[in-house]
Amino acid sequence: MDAWFQTEVTYPFVPQDVLDAADSVRASLPNKYCDPKIAATLFDESIAEYLLCDELGINVVCTEHHAGINSLLGANPMLLAILASQTRKVQVMSLGTLVTLRPDPVRIAEEYATADVLSRGRLELGFVKSGLTEYASNQANPINNGERYWEAIDLISKALTYQDGPFSWEGKHFTHRHVNIWPRPYQQGLPRMWAATGDASTSADVGRRDIVQILVLRGPEGTKMAFAANRKARREAGMPKPTTDRFAYAALVAVGDTHEEGLRVGAKLLWFLNTSLKSAPQFGPLLPGNAPPEAAPGIYRTKPRPNAGGGGGQLSASANAQLLMNINAEQAMQRGILFCGSPDTVYEQIKKFYDTVGGFDHLAMVGRSGFMTHEETKKSLTLFGKHVLPRMREIKTVTAGFNQPDV
Amino acid sequence: MTTATQSSSADRLSVAGIELEVVRHGKGRPVLLLHGFNNVSPNAPFLQQLGDTAEILAPTHPGFGRSARPKDFETVYDIVHLYIELINGLPHERLSLIGLSFGGWLAAELAVKLGRRIDKLVLADAVGIKVSDRETPDIFDVFNKHPDEARARSWHDVANSAPKYDDLEDDELVTIARNREALCRYGWHPYLYNPQLMRWLPNIKAQTLVLWGASDGIVKPSYGEAYAKAIPGARFEIIPEAGHHPEIEQPRAFAERVSAFLKR
Numbered sequence: 223m224d225a226w227f228q229t230e231v232t233y234p235f236v237p238q239d240v241l242d243a244a245d246s247v248r249a250s251l252p253n254k255y256c257d258p259k260i261a262a263t264l265f266d267e268s269i270a271e272y273l274l275c276d277e278l279g280i281n282v283v284c285t286e287h288h289a290g291i292n293s294l295l296g297a298n299p300m301l302l303a304i305l306a307s308q309t310r311k312v313q314v315m316s317l318g319t320l321v322t323l324r325p326d327p328v329r330i331a332e333e334y335a336t337a338d339v340l341s342r343g344r345l346e347l348g349f350v351k352s353g354l355t356e357y358a359s360n361q362a363n364p365i366n367n368g369e370r371y372w373e374a375i376d377l378i379s380k381a382l383t384y385q386d387g388p389f390s391w392e393g394k395h396f397t398h399r400h401v402n403i404w405p406r407p408y409q410q411g412l413p414r415m416w417a418a419t420g421d422a423s424t425s426a427d428v429g430r431r432d433i434v435q436i437l438v439l440r441g442p443e444g445t446k447m448a449f450a451a452n453r454k455a456r457r458e459a460g461m462p463k464p465t466t467d468r469f470a471y472a473a474l475v476a477v478g479d480t481h482e483e484g485l486r487v488g489a490k491l492l493w494f495l496n497t498s499l500k501s502a503p504q505f506g507p508l509l510p511g512n513a514p515p516e517a518a519p520g521i522y523r524t525k526p527r528p529n530a531g532g533g534g535g536q537l538s539a540s541a542n543a544q545l546l547m548n549i550n551a552e553q554a555m556q557r558g559i560l561f562c563g564s565p566d567t568v569y570e571q572i573k574k575f576y577d578t579v580g581g582f583d584h585l586a587m588v589g590r591s592g593f594m595t596h597e598e599t600k601k602s603l604t605l606f607g608k609h610v611l612p613r614m615r616e617i618k619t620v621t622a623g624f625n626q627p628d629v
Numbered sequence: 630m631t632t633a634t635q636s637s638s639a640d641r642l643s644v645a646g647i648e649l650e651v652v653r654h655g656k657g658r659p660v661l662l663l664h665g666f667n668n669v670s671p672n673a674p675f676l677q678q679l680g681d682t683a684e685i686l687a688p689t690h691p692g693f694g695r696s697a698r699p700k701d702f703e704t705v706y707d708i709v710h711l712y713i714e715l716i717n718g719l720p721h722e723r724l725s726l727i728g729l730s731f732g733g734w735l736a737a738e739l740a741v742k743l744g745r746r747i748d749k750l751v752l753a754d755a756v757g758i759k760v761s762d763r764e765t766p767d768i769f770d771v772f773n774k775h776p777d778e779a780r781a782r783s784w785h786d787v788a789n790s791a792p793k794y795d796d797l798e799d800d801e802l803v804t805i806a807r808n809r810e811a812l813c814r815y816g817w818h819p820y821l822y823n824p825q826l827m828r829w830l831p832n833i834k835a836q837t838l839v840l841w842g843a844s845d846g847i848v849k850p851s852y853g854e855a856y857a858k859a860i861p862g863a864r865f866e867i868i869p870e871a872g873h874h875p876e877i878e879q880p881r882a883f884a885e886r887v888s889a890f891l892k893r
Contacts, residue, residue: 245775358773364817504773504776522805523802524794
C-alpha cells in the first residue's frame with residue numbers, strides 16, 4: 223500500500239459574514255475577496271509541503287477546482303509542471319485536468335506529455351468527471367458530460383501513445399485534424415491512469431477499462447458499492463479478477479504526536495466540507511444532468527411527500543455534498559471520511575476502512591485544508607511519512623474484494 | 630416527397646420515424662405551435678380560445694415532455710429539420726407558425742428556411758438571436774442564476790402565476806426536469822441563440838407579429854423590438870401584465886391578439 227498527498231490550496235480568508243451572505247462560495251463569489259498576496263504565500267507553502275512529501279516518500283497529487291474558496295487550482299497544469307520539475311523521487315499525479323471542461327483534449331495531452339518529460343517518467347494520469355459549479359465556471363454543458371469524459375480520455379490516450387502522426391480525430395464531441403504532439407511522453411506506453419468516480423455506471427466503465435478507481439470521501443458503503451460495480455463489470459466482461467492496486471481511496475488525514483492532537487488538527491480539515499462546499503441550487507440539485515429527471519419529485523419540492531419518488535439508490539454528487547456540509551469530526555471519522563489521531567490510531571482507522579471495503583493499494587490524503595497551518599501540515603506529513611506509511615507498505619497487493627461477497 | 634406519416638392517434642405523431650407527443654385542438658386555418666421551455670398542456674386556456682380561429686398542432690420537441698429523443702439528436706438544427714419534415718407531410722399548402730420562447734427560435738429558423746410556405750408567423754417572447762454588445766447578455770441565464778431570480782423574471786405576478794412545485798404531482802415534476810434537461814442540451818452554447826440567425830431574418834416572407842410580455846425579464850421587450858425590426862414588415866405588440874409566458878399569464882389577451890392577426 224502506498225500514500226499520496228494532495229492539498230486543494232484552499233482560500234479560507236474571506237470574512238465569514240461575506241460567506242454567510244453569499245448563496246455560493248464557488249463560481250459566483252467575486253474574486254475581489256481573493257487577495258493575490260495571500261494566494262502567493264499559500265502557493266509557496268503548498269509547494270514546500272509537496273517537496274517535503276518527496277523527501278518522505280509520499281507521492282503527490284495535483285487536483286483542479288475552479289473559482290472558489292475551496293481551491294485556487296483552476297490552472298492545474300501549472301502546479302503539475304512545478305511538481306513534475308521540482309520533485310525528484312515520488313510519483314506525480316494529475317487528478318486531474320478536468321477534461322470535460324476543456325475544448326481541446328490535444329492541448330491537455332501536450333501538457334501531460336510535457337509534465338511527464340519534466341518528471342522523467344513519474345507522471346500518473348487521473349481523470350475526474352467534474353461537476354456542479356465547475357460547469358458554470360467553464361461554460362461546459364452538464365448534459366453529455368459522461369460522453370465527453372470518455373471521448374476526451376480516448377483522444378488524450380491516443381495522442382500520448384501514437385508516434386507516427388499526425389493522426390486525425392473526428393469524434394462526436396471533439397475534432398482535431400492534425401494530432402502530433404511534441405514532446406511525446408517520457409514513459410513508453412501510457413502512464414498509469416486513474417479515474418475518480420463513485421456512481422455505479424462509471425465504476426463499471428472504469429473496471430472494464432482496467433484503470434485505477436479512486437473514491438473521494440465516499441465513506442465505506444459508497445466505496446464498497448462502487449468497487450463491487452467495478453469488479454462485477456470486469457467479471458461480466460470476462461476479465462481476470464482485479465488486484466488491490468486497481469483501487470484507491472481519498473480521505474482527510476491528519477496525524478499528531480497524540481491522538482488528541484491529531485483529532486484537533488484533523489477537525490480543521492472539515493472546513494473543506496462545512497464551509498467550502500456551500501453552493502447555490504442552480505449549481506447543485508437543479509443543474510440538469512446532475513440527477514435523472516425521475517428524481518425531480520425529491521429535488522423540486524421544498525418538503526418531501528410521504529412515499530414520493532426521489533431517485534433512490536446511490537446519492538447524487540450534490541446530495542452527497544449536502545450531507546458532508548453538516549458533518550462534525552466524530553461523524554466524519556465514523557463515516558470513513560476523516561482519518562486522524564496519533565500514528566497508531568490513524569493506521570488503525572486506515573486498516574479498518576481497508577478491510578471494510580475489500581482492500582485498496584493507494585490512500586490519497588487530503589492533508590491540508592482551511593485554517594490548518596503550514597506548520598501543522600508539515601508536522602502531520604512528517605509523522606505520517608515516518609510512522610504510518612512504513613506500516614502501510616507492509617500491506618501487499620492481493621486480490622481486490624478478498625473478503626467481500628461475490629458479485 | 631413526403632416522409633412524415635401521421636398516425637391516427639390523438640396524442641402521438643410519427644415524423645421521420647420519431648414519435649412525438651402532440652396536442653391537437655380547434656378548427657380553422659392550420660397552425661403549427663412550437664412550445665417554449667415547457668411543453669404545451671392540452672388544457673391550457675389559451676389553446677381553448679385560439680381553437681375558435683385555428684386548427685392547432687402542437688408537437689412536443691424531442692427530449693421534452695413525453696417525446697422521445699433519438700440518441701443522435703443533439704442540436705436545434707436537428708429539431709428544425711424534423712419540423713421541416715413534419716410540415717412537408719402536412720396536406721396544407723401554406724400554414725402559420727406560432728413560436729413561444731425557445732419555440733420562437735425554432736419558428737424563426739423555419740420561417741427563414743421555408744419562405745412562402747409559411748404565411749403568418751407569431752413570435753412570442755422568442756429567443757434565438759444576439760442583439761446587444763458582447764458584454765451584455767440578452768437572455769437571462771436560467772441555468773447559472775439562482776432559481777428564485779429566474780422565477781421572479783419569468784412572471785409578472787409570481788405569487789399567482791409561477792408553478793408551485795410542492796403542489797405538483799410526481800409526473801408533472803419529472804416532465805419539468807425533462808424539459809429543463811432538453812433545453813440545456815439544445816441551448817447551452819451559444820446560450821439560446823444562433824449567431825447567424827439575425828443575418829437571415831430579413832429573408833422571412835411571412836407576415837409577422839412579434840408579441841411580448843411587458844414584464845418579461847428573461848428576454849426584455851427591447852429584444853422583441855429588435856427581432857421585429859429585423860423581419861420585414863413585422864408588427865411588435867406588448868401584452869400588459871405578462872412576463873415570459875404571456876400565453877399562460879394573459880391567455881385571453883394572447884389569444885385575442887393572435888386570432889386577430891391570423892384573421893387579418
